[in-house]
Amino acid sequence: MQTETQVAAKDMTVEKAKWIYTKMQEIRQFETAVHDIFAKGEIPGFVHLYAGEEAVAVGVCAHLTDDDSITSTHRGHGHCIAKGCDLNGMMAEIYGRATGLCKGKGGSMHIADVSKGMLGANGIVGAGLPLAIGAGLTAKVKKTKNVAVCFFGDGASNHGTFHEAVNMAAIWKLPVVFVCENNGFGEASTFDYAAAADQIADFAKVYKIAGETVDGKDLPAVYEAAAKAVARARKGEGPTILECMTYRDFGHFEGDTQSYKDKEAQKKAITEDDAIVRFQDYLKKQKILTGQDIKKIDDAVKASIDEAIRFSEESPFPDAKEVTTDVYVSY
Amino acid sequence: MAVKMSYSEAINDAIRLAMRKDDDVILIGEDVAGGAEVDHLQDEGAWGGVFGVTKGIVEEFGRDRVIDTPIAESGYMGAAVSAAATGLRPISELMFNDFIGSCLDEVMNQAAKFHYMFGGKAKVPLTIRTIDGAGFNAAAQHSQSLYALFTHIPGIKVVIPSNPYDMKGLLLSAIFDDDPVIVFEDKTLYGMKGEVGEGFYTIPFGKAEIKRAGKDLTIVGLGKQVYTALKAADQLAKKGFEAEVIDPRTLSPLDEDTIINSVKKTGRLIIVDEAYPRCSAATDIAAIVGDKAFDYLDAPIKRVTAPHAPVPFSPPLEKLYMPTPQKIIDAFSVMVGNKVFSAV
Ligand SMILES: Cc1ncc(C[n+]2csc(CCOP(=O)(O)OP(=O)(O)O)c2C)c(N)n1
Numbered sequence: 001m002q003t004e005t006q007v008a009a010k011d012m013t014v015e016k017a018k019w020i021y022t023k024m025q026e027i028r029q030f031e032t033a034v035h036d037i038f039a040k041g042e043i044p045g046f047v048h049l050y051a052g053e054e055a056v057a058v059g060v061c062a063h064l065t066d067d068d069s070i071t072s073t074h075r076g077h078g079h080c081i082a083k084g085c086d087l088n089g090m091m092a093e094i095y096g097r098a099t100g101l102c103k104g105k106g107g108s109m110h111i112a113d114v115s116k117g118m119l120g121a122n123g124i125v126g127a128g129l130p131l132a133i134g135a136g137l138t139a140k141v142k143k144t145k146n147v148a149v150c151f152f153g154d155g156a157s158n159h160g161t162f163h164e165a166v167n168m169a170a171i172w173k174l175p176v177v178f179v180c181e182n183n184g185f186g187e188a189s190t191f192d193y194a195a196a197a198d199q200i201a202d203f204a205k206v207y208k209i210a211g212e213t214v215d216g217k218d219l220p221a222v223y224e225a226a227a228k229a230v231a232r233a234r235k236g237e238g239p240t241i242l243e244c245m246t247y248r249d250f251g252h253f254e255g256d257t258q259s260y261k262d263k264e265a266q267k268k269a270i271t272e273d274d275a276i277v278r279f280q281d282y283l284k285k286q287k288i289l290t291g292q293d294i295k296k297i298d299d300a301v302k303a304s305i306d307e308a309i310r311f312s313e314e315s316p317f318p319d320a321k322e323v324t325t326d327v328y329v330s331y
Numbered sequence: 332m333a334v335k336m337s338y339s340e341a342i343n344d345a346i347r348l349a350m351r352k353d354d355d356v357i358l359i360g361e362d363v364a365g366g367a368e369v370d371h372l373q374d375e376g377a378w379g380g381v382f383g384v385t386k387g388i389v390e391e392f393g394r395d396r397v398i399d400t401p402i403a404e405s406g407y408m409g410a411a412v413s414a415a416a417t418g419l420r421p422i423s424e425l426m427f428n429d430f431i432g433s434c435l436d437e438v439m440n441q442a443a444k445f446h447y448m449f450g451g452k453a454k455v456p457l458t459i460r461t462i463d464g465a466g467f468n469a470a471a472q473h474s475q476s477l478y479a480l481f482t483h484i485p486g487i488k489v490v491i492p493s494n495p496y497d498m499k500g501l502l503l504s505a506i507f508d509d510d511p512v513i514v515f516e517d518k519t520l521y522g523m524k525g526e527v528g529e530g531f532y533t534i535p536f537g538k539a540e541i542k543r544a545g546k547d548l549t550i551v552g553l554g555k556q557v558y559t560a561l562k563a564a565d566q567l568a569k570k571g572f573e574a575e576v577i578d579p580r581t582l583s584p585l586d587e588d589t590i591i592n593s594v595k596k597t598g599r600l601i602i603v604d605e606a607y608p609r610c611s612a613a614t615d616i617a618a619i620v621g622d623k624a625f626d627y628l629d630a631p632i633k634r635v636t637a638p639h640a641p642v643p644f645s646p647p648l649e650k651l652y653m654p655t656p657q658k659i660i661d662a663f664s665v666m667v668g669n670k671v672f673s674a675v
């Protein structure tokens with residue numbers, strides 16, 4: 001595992017660093033706001049929060065354009081934000097409003113924006129893996145040079161779809177990056193219990209593709225590893241498994257008592273090891289941003305999250321006819 | 332003696348009774364205990380299932396018989412099928428019925444077919460417990476009611492308990508049945524309290540329950556929709572029409588006689604089902620009655636179901652999506668040739 005944080009990330013411009021920090025803050029503040037609103041009973045359904053894992057989504061999506069695709073998971077808000085989904089549209093979706101990115105029909109677990117290459121959060125564990133290689137197949141057949149990224153959990157690596165998808169991506173040399181968010185848990189089961197392998201990236205060896213495990217709390221580390229993996233895919237050199245060791249700050253879903261977590265480890269993860277705190281330190285040490293610059297970004301993000309909530313609360317619910325629209329394109 | 336228990340507690344109770352009675356009964360699935368190999372949770376477990384339904388069972392029976400699995404439905408469901416064929420009596424939990432896509436082969440082509448394909452020489456005494464039901468704002472991939480999918484398949488029995496008493500007796504029947512059985516637990520019923528028999532009892536499959544007698548209309552309500560049917564019946568009674576409400580309790584086998592005998596008496600049938608309407612249990616029941624009791628019908632059979640669309644997330648849309656007492660009354664008013672009831 002790579003733990004050296006305080007080296008300058010190669011090719012990260014000041015503009016990029018600002019974008020990255022803003023996106024990380026957006027995810028953190030969005031999730032914290034959703035956590036609070038859910039606790040007040042104002043949003044229904046199942047909600048899985050991404051807070052703590054920001055460096056993974058943002059560090060990877062920093063290398064993608066709107067033409068590149070990502071597939072996501074039940075814990076999809078972070079991927080959506082990192083891929084450029086509109087905050088108002090996302091929040092309104094979680095509120096079930098007509099102005100939501102999916103007209104309120106999908107909710108937290110199904111936020112998508114195909115125009116941004118975001119192929120949807122997903123309620124089915126393991127479903128994103130084959131979907132990602134499909135996007136890779138499109139890129140290969142159409143020779144577009146686009147890349148597909150699959151975000152998936154450590155728990156999903158135990159699902160058959162992981163092995164089917166990685167094998168096919170390998171034999172067809174598809175432009176895919178499999179980004180494993182290894183947060184140590186699948187629901188209330190630990191990775192150590194549920195997986196025989198020590199690391200998910202170890203599977204790269206048997207499938208004869210590139211693989212790497214990085215500290216997923218370390219933005220520059222994720223950023224650099226993702227740069228290599230995405231470049232490899234774009235050049236037609238095949239897929240990579242990029243495993244990012246991370247932590248989910250909240251429960252599996254909102255309402256989870258988290259009895260299975262080690263309290264010391266949790267404390268460390270959300271304080272000294274926090275991805276945002278560490279990236280702030282990095283930005284200051286590298287003299288990319290000052291404390292004041294950071295504060296400015298934080299405040300601007302807060303305003304945008306407040307606006308997303310206001311927008312959602314004021315948005316109408318979908319029209320009754322929407323119950324049966326969009327089932328087919330034509331019928 | 333009866334005791335008050337929730338639907339969820341009735342499941343927990345049935346599983347414990349079965350596991351006490353027979354060492355071959357095991358419970359297997361994702362987080363059915365939770366916290367496997369976490370020191371302080373080794374005995375007590377963590378979640379006990381995503382809704383806490385199986386909480387505490389690991390404490391009584393230990394981790395050899397209460398087995399947390401990786402997220403590998405095809406793997407552990409297949410294992411449960413052949414564990415059943417080789418001497419165990421597994422209760423395998425498929426967390427949400429919507430996840431059946433990950434293990435349909437194991438259920439449809441393996442569990443359901445062994446007995447037939449092997450000339451009656453293999454048995455698969457497997458119970459699959461799974462969660463269904465809309466009305467929880469859980470969106471399109473966590474809200475379906477897929478019992479028709481399994482009713483379609485010969486070789487597996489299908490159980491849809493609507494209350495704690497039935498749940499306990501039907502689940503115990505399922506566990507000790509020598510065929511594969513899938514039991515649907517409606518997530519919105521978990522908290523429902525009711526009288527449950529104390530100790531071990533079973534309810535036979537293929538025996539519907541008449542929840543309310545009536546002479547003017549038969550309403551068959553599937554799963555929790557039996558309550559929608561009962562509410563409609565109350566409102567119709569105020570207008571002078573007596574509806575008979577039937578809970579079939581199992582879809583495969585289906586108690587055709589109770590439904591047909593009721594229709595012979597009432598001449599009218601409405602089936603209430605929150606599942607999709609095409610090739611559904613409601614459609615199946617309509618076809619059976621059309622086939623076997625056509626001459627007794629005074630009006631076309633009506634189905635009050637979900638539309639042919641996935642379950643929407645947005646709460647107001649999901650409300651519109653579901654059957655309601657008013658939709659049943661509207662259907663009845665069409666059947667009797669006037670619309671006066673729509674204002675009930
Ligand atoms: C096919 C399927 N099985 C089970 C579930 C229930 N489930 C939802 S999330 C989850 C845990 C996923 O763990 P992991 O892949 O590590 O992702 P994380 O939640 O840690 O981000 C489970 C078991 C599901 N949604 N789909």
Ligand SMILES: [Mg+2]
Nearest residue numbers: 153154185186
């Ligand atoms: Mg995980």
